[in-house]
Amino acid sequence: MRAFFYTTLGSSFVVLFTRNSTIMIKRFVIYITLVAVVMACQSGSNKENQTSTDTTSHKEHKHSHKGKTNTNNSEENFDCRHCGMPSQEYPKWKAKIVTETGNIWYCSPRCMFISILNKEKGPKGVKSIEVISYYDTKPIDAQTAFYVTGSDVLGPMGHDLVPLKDKAAAEDFKNEHKGQTIVTFKDVNMKIIQELVNKQ
Numbered sequence: 691m692r693a694f695f696y697t698t699l700g701s702s703f704v705v706l707f708t709r710n711s712t713i714m715i716k717r718f719v720i721y722i723t724l725v726a727v728v729m730a731c732q733s734g735s736n737k738e739n740q741t742s743t744d745t746t747s748h749k750e751h752k753h754s755h756k757g758k759t760n761t762n763n764s765e766e767n768f769d770c771r772h773c774g775m776p777s778q779e780y781p782k783w784k785a786k787i788v789t790e791t792g793n794i795w796y797c798s799p800r801c802m803f804i805s806i807l808n809k810e811k812g813p814k815g816v817k818s819i820e821v822i823s824y825y826d827t828k829p830i831d832a833q834t835a836f837y838v839t840g841s842d843v844l845g846p847m848g849h850d851l852v853p854l855k856d857k858a859a860a861e862d863f864k865n866e867h868k869g870q871t872i873v874t875f876k877d878v879n880m881k882i883i884q885e886l887v888n889k890q
């Protein structure tokens with residue numbers, strides 16, 4: 691297409707200087723028109739190229755953005771590591787283990803304990819563990835918290851270890867909610883978990 695225009699241009703240029711002046715002016719007008727057409731074509735096709743480049747880079751941008759989002763998701767996965775439920779939907783029950791490689795979330799203390807008691811597959815490089823204190827619904831250190839088992843308060847998984855920030859709060863809760871025992875972090879074992887699981 692462009693080659694055709696250049697050929698036409700060339701030939702009209704030759705004709706331009708081989709005729710008398712009236713024809714020359716007419717030819718000159720045609721020549722200018724042709725130049726204008728060719729320039730328009732070129733700029734049009736450049737624009738087209740530009741547009742397609744923009745589309746491509748936009749797509750790439752979108753893609754890389756998506757990729758980035760995925761990366762963020764994999765860095766901070768809020769789904770319960772044990773059961774897969776979305777931990778953020780249980781703000782009064784969620785538990786978080788901070789490890790050297792990132793945070794691990796759980797829907798409940800129960801799921802967190804099942805995970806951490808699994809020495810083989812459980813989280814490695816644990817720096818700290820947070821659970822939510824029952825009465826004030828604030829994050830507390832799971833390893834200094836007290837837990838009440840067998841109460842009438844059910845977590846997202848059913849019967850759970852209800853975290854309390856100190857012994858006094860644990861005793862209050864046990865009395866108010868028909869709790870069975872008060873245990874510390876180190877007391878929790880798979881036998882206690884199994885009793886909670888069987889209770890439902």
Ligand SMILES: [Zn+2]
Nearest residue numbers: 770773797801
């Ligand atoms: Zn869970």
